Amino acid sequence: MNINKGKEWWMGASHFQMELANIAKCLLLGVVILWIQIHGNKGCFEEERLALLDFKAFVGSNGFDADHLLPSWIDDPTSNCCKWERVMCNSTTGHVTKLSLNNTRQYDIKSSSFHNENTWYVNLSMFQQLKELKTLNLSYNNFDCSIDDQGCEKLSKLKKLEVLDLTWNRFNNIILPSLGALISLKTLILDHNKMEGSFPIQGFQRLEELDLTMNSFNNSILSSLAALPSLNTLILASSYMKGSFPNQGIVSIINDYY
Ligand SMILES: *[C@@H]1O[C@H](CO)[C@@H](O)[C@H](O)[C@H]1NC(C)=O
Ligand SMILES: *[C@@H]1O[C@H](CO)[C@@H](O)[C@H](O)[C@H]1NC(C)=O
Ligand SMILES: *[C@@H]1O[C@H](CO)[C@@H](O)[C@H](O)[C@H]1NC(C)=O
C-alpha cells in the first residue's frame, strides 16, 4: 500500500517534471525566435536605411527611374539594407561600412555622351547618418554640391571615412574644407573635378594617398601638400604642374601627362 502511494507520488512528480521540461522547451524556442528576430535582421539600422532611401529619392528627383537603377532598395522596414546592391555592412555590427555609388546613372562612361551628362546638385548631408561608413565611392556621377557648400559641409560628420573616391564629378574648391575635416581620411581621389588654384592646409592629417589628376591647381599647392604629415602617394597626372617638389617624405609622385 505504502509502496503504491509512493509510486503514485513519484509518477505525479515525473509528470510535473515533464510539464516543466515542456515549458522550458517552449521558452527556449521563444528565446531562439527572439534572438533570430533581433540578430538575424540586425543587418540594417533604421536611420541608415532611411538615409539610403533619401539617396534613391534624390536619383528619382533627377528624372531617372530609381527603381530600375537601385532595384533592391525597397521602402519596406523589413528589408535588410545590408543586402541591397552597392551596400556593404560589417557583419558583426550591422552598420553600413561601404557604399559603391559609382556611376549611379549606369552610363557607358567611355562613350562621348557621358561627358555631356547633366550636373546633379547633391546634398551630401543625407549620408551623415552612416556613422560607420569607411569607403564611399561617388565616382562618375557629375555631382556638384547644392548651393555652394551647404549641400556638402555635413560630409565632415563621417568620422570613420577612410576612402573617398570623387572621380569625375564637378566639385570645386568649396568642398575642400569639409574634406579636410574628415579625420580618418586616408585616400582621397579628386580625379577630374573643377578644383583650381591652391589647396587648403587645414586638416588632412591622416591623408596618405591623394589623386589630383585632371584639375587646375597651380604650383602653390606643392608647398601646402608638403605640410601634410601622412601623405606618401601623390598623383598629379594631367595637372600641368611644373617645378620641383619640396617634400622628401612623399614616396611616389606620379606626374605624367595623358
Ligand atoms: C566589424 O566591426 C567590429 C567591431 O567594431 C570590428 O572589430 C571588425 O574588425 C569589423 N569587421 C570588418 C570586416 O571590418
Ligand atoms: C570606384 O569605382 C570605380 C568604378 O566606377 C573604380 O574604378 C574605383 O576603383 C572605385 N574606387 C575605389 C576607391 O574603390
Ligand atoms: C562600381 O565600381 C565597382 C568597383 O569598385 C564595379 O565592380 C562596379 O561595376 C561599378 N558599378 C558601376 C555601375 O559602374
Ligand SMILES: *[C@@H]1O[C@H](CO)[C@@H](O)[C@H](O)[C@H]1NC(C)=O
Ligand atoms: C541638405 O539636407 C539637410 C538634411 O539632410 C538639410 O537640413 C539642409 O537644409 C539641406 N541643404 C541644402 C542646401 O539643401
Ligand SMILES: *[C@@H]1O[C@H](CO)[C@@H](O)[C@H](O)[C@H]1NC(C)=O
Ligand atoms: C595659385 O592660385 C591661388 C588661388 O587662386 C593664387 O592666390 C596664387 O597666386 C596662384 N599661384 C600661382 C603660383 O600661380
